[in-house]
Amino acid sequence: VSAPLGRRRAPVTARTSLGAYVVLSVADAGGPAPAPGQFYMLAATERWGGGADERPFLPRAFSVARRHADGTLDFLLEDVGPGTERLCALDAGDELWLLGPLGLGFAAPEDGRRPLLVGGGVGIAPLVILRDALRPEPVVLLGFRDAAHADGAALLPGARVATDDGSVGHHGLVTELLAAELGRRPVSSSGPRALGPRKPVSPSGPRALGPPDDVAVYACGPPPMLEAVRALCAEHDVPGQLALESGMACGFGACFGCVVPTRRGYVRLCVDGPVLAAADLAEVA
Amino acid sequence: MRFLGLELAHPVVNASGTFDAIAARRVFGDELLARFPFAAFVTKTVTLAPREGNPPPRLWELGAGMINSIGLPNKGLARFLAEDLPVLAELPVPLVVNVMGSSHADVGELVAAFSARPEVAALELNVSCPNVKTGLLMGADPGETAALLDAVRPRAAKPLIVKLTPNCTSPAAVALAAEQHGADAVSLINTIRGMAMHPRRPGRPWLGGATGGVSGPAVRAVALAQVREVRQRVKIPIVGMGGVQRGRHVQDLLDAGADLVAVGTENFRDPLAGSRIAGELARMSAKSGFTASTTMDAAMTLRPNA
Numbered sequence: 125v126s127a128p129l130g131r132r133r134a135p136v137t138a139r140t141s142l143g144a145y146v147v148l149s150v151a152d153a154g155g156p157a158p159a160p161g162q163f164y165m166l167a168a169t170e171r172w173g174g175g176a177d178e179r180p181f182l183p184r185a186f187s188v189a190r191r192h193a194d195g196t197l198d199f200l201l202e203d204v205g206p207g208t209e210r211l212c213a214l215d216a217g218d219e220l221w222l223l224g225p226l227g228l229g230f231a232a233p234e235d236g237r238r239p240l241l242v243g244g245g246v247g248i249a250p251l252v253i254l255r256d257a258l259r260p261e262p263v264v265l266l267g268f269r270d271a272a273h274a275d276g277a278a279l280l281p282g283a284r285v286a287t288d289d290g291s292v293g294h295h296g297l298v299t300e301l302l303a304a305e306l307g308r309r310p311v312s313s314s315g316p317r318a319l320g321p322r323k324p325v326s327p328s329g330p331r332a333l334g335p336p337d338d339v340a341v342y343a344c345g346p347p348p349m350l351e352a353v354r355a356l357c358a359e360h361d362v363p364g365q366l367a368l369e370s371g372m373a374c375g376f377g378a379c380f381g382c383v384v385p386t387r388r389g390y391v392r393l394c395v396d397g398p399v400l401a402a403a404d405l406a407e408v409a
Numbered sequence: 410m411r412f413l414g415l416e417l418a419h420p421v422v423n424a425s426g427t428f429d430a431i432a433a434r435r436v437f438g439d440e441l442l443a444r445f446p447f448a449a450f451v452t453k454t455v456t457l458a459p460r461e462g463n464p465p466p467r468l469w470e471l472g473a474g475m476i477n478s479i480g481l482p483n484k485g486l487a488r489f490l491a492e493d494l495p496v497l498a499e500l501p502v503p504l505v506v507n508v509m510g511s512s513h514a515d516v517g518e519l520v521a522a523f524s525a526r527p528e529v530a531a532l533e534l535n536v537s538c539p540n541v542k543t544g545l546l547m548g549a550d551p552g553e554t555a556a557l558l559d560a561v562r563p564r565a566a567k568p569l570i571v572k573l574t575p576n577c578t579s580p581a582a583v584a585l586a587a588e589q590h591g592a593d594a595v596s597l598i599n600t601i602r603g604m605a606m607h608p609r610r611p612g613r614p615w616l617g618g619a620t621g622g623v624s625g626p627a628v629r630a631v632a633l634a635q636v637r638e639v640r641q642r643v644k645i646p647i648v649g650m651g652g653v654q655r656g657r658h659v660q661d662l663l664d665a666g667a668d669l670v671a672v673g674t675e676n677f678r679d680p681l682a683g684s685r686i687a688g689e690l691a692r693m694s695a696k697s698g699f700t701a702s703t704t705m706d707a708a709m710t711l712r713p714n715a
Contacts, residue, residue: 129437129444130681167678178472181625183678223680226436371468373475374677377432380453380479381468390461390482395432 125159127224127376131183133169134222136214137196143275145246146201146212150220153195160254161229161367161399163187165375166199168210169219175206183221184211185372187250187344187398189279197222200249200276226375227398230254230342230365237340237363238262242302242353243280244345245273250367252279254342262342263305267298267349298345299352306339306360337362341402351408364402368393385409412646412669413568413593415503415530417448419687421659424650424673425507425533425572426453426479431496433680442501446683451505451671452497454535457515459485464617469605474625474652474674476603478618481509481535486522494528503530507572511541513560524566531568534561537576537599549577551586558590570648573597573639575628580635581642588643596648596671597639598632600624625674626652633665640666654682656689 138149158164167183184207190198203212214220230250233239239262243251248266255262264283268274271291277283285293286301294301343353344367357364370393373379383390384397386404391397410417423446430450434441462482469476483489497504506523510516516534523529536548536557547553554571562569571587573580575598584595600622607613614620632651639647649667652674653659659670675682 126438127436129440131679173472179470181472181474181678182470221679371466371470373468373477373674374680376436376680377429378427378680379468379477379677380426380429380462380482381477383462383465383467383482385465390465392432395436 125156125162125225127226128155131165131167131221131223134197134220136216136218136220138216139212139214142200142278144202144270144272145276146203147189147279148199148201148211148214150197150199150222151195152197152222155195155197155222156225157191158188158197158225158253159229160257161187161227161250161365162225163227163250163375163398164197164199164222164224165226165372166211167221168214169221172210175209177206179205180207180210182207182373183223183375184208185226185369185375185394185398187367188225189249189252190256191253198252200246200252200279202246223375227394228396230367230399233340234363236338238338240302240305240339240341241265241280241283242298242341242343242345242349243267244298244349245269246276247345247349247367247369248276248280250344251342255280265298265301265305267301267345268292297349297352299349299356302341302353302356306356306362341365343367347408354402354405354408357402365399366402366405366408367399368397368408370398412449413531413570415449417503417669419448419691420663420669421447421683421687421690422449422505422648422669422671423447423451423676423683424671425451425535426481427673427676428680429453430500431493434496437680442499444681444684445501446676446681446685446687447502447672448669448683448687449503449505449530450497450500451533452493452507453483454481454507454509455483455486455489455519456481456509457486457518459483459488466615466617467621469615469621471623471625471627474623474627475677476605476616476621476623477600478616478621480618486519490522490526494526498528504528505531505533505570507533507535509535509538511538513540513557516557517561517564520561520569521564524564529567531570531593532565533570533572533596535572535599537572537574546574546577548572548574548583551579551582554583555586555590558587558592562591568593570594570596572599573635574599575631575635576602581638584639585642588645592645594646594648594668595639595643596650598628598635598651601628601631624652626654628652629658633661636662636667637665653686656686656691656693659686659690660693 165183341364377395463480508519603623629652649662650671
């Protein structure tokens, strides 16, 4: 889906707290419907700057989490720096500069493979709109730091959750749940990170997948999670589509700042991504 | 308005490396051609051989701008001529190709290749590159710049703009050398060298290239002073740039002696910054009773012997 030329003013219609996150709803009735995995550049029209180190200066890239029938766009935010701090402080009636939808989103699963969605932290955002677009409902595996962050799983009802501190769901990493799904074997309690005693993950119950060669993995999350997903896809020879993140000045291919290394050299994440094939990456750093 | 014999719709162009018209057309569609934001299009730097660019991270945000360490990635002359030039020729504005080489022979070859192409209206020389023979930045020393122009000017059949670096003792002295050795115009300022420390790894720089170039509103005052200083030394046209975000900033650079103004970092925040800023300038001029041409005349009076 191509973007209207130029940034547009868009009113914030709601700010909803969701545990450690904020869902920012923005009216964009005149804008095109984004494809799952596409993103927008956001900046407050007022007081963009003047935070920590007088930042922010540049707009911020966010995958769209949902588009409602009336054109409202939902973005999932976590206050982690001067840009997200300002965006998380916006209220209904405030205005944003909106540019998008941008980038290349997720491709439909090839040859009837069943999509398996894997998300970590604020990276669950593009999986929400992807899940909305998939029928039947896919298996969704989500990982969070703790219970406050795991509240974000409410955006993906029916998802299986892992938390680093064991406060919700599986005590451990979401990639352990993925390994269990792909390998059809229980997770051992000696993962790469010793975070205390863990219960083995039971093999999938009623929503059991077929053999791994029927699966296509869709993932978004922090780099260590995506690297583990990439390695698992390679190990099990299943196709994976990874939505990556990178610092970005423009979002439309102008600055060449957001490149990531791939097997075919550096690519600009904004115009050649943000979704890349796992097989194209030697490593997610 | 006219600049180097080109008829331009307004005095605002893009700074090299701050807008990829081909990528933008893929993103925004042909609407980009219908509402192209710049009066002329300046390409990203083209080198003889392909360049991968610097390792990431390549960007650091400042309170009033940014630091970039992009490293001039490009596909090299041959693929640029074959793949990009025909697409850029479809733009509704004159095309300025920016080139860089690390030897007189390389720059000469680039200049000759683009001089032979009717799609190209003018050339801009990026002289912020070390001469492999002397180790000196070609644009940081008047003698280096003079020698470069002596070598490549005869091969240039198009107007030649020299993009000055602010990272030297006297950009105005370099500008004068450029003028005396055949440059048709100078453009300034390029980014100012800067760096940022890694926020989580003490003692390490953040950028993959260690240092980078500072741009944005943070450098606007420097640009204004350097444009004025260069205008006091040369008569050839000046393309002024540095932190332009509003029509007022264009007017300031024109008043300091620029003939044309480029928008750079602001393009990243607003893809239509060029036309927005040109519109603001036109409204300012209409309001104050100045026309674009009287503004040019005012700028002319600042020139020595003009």
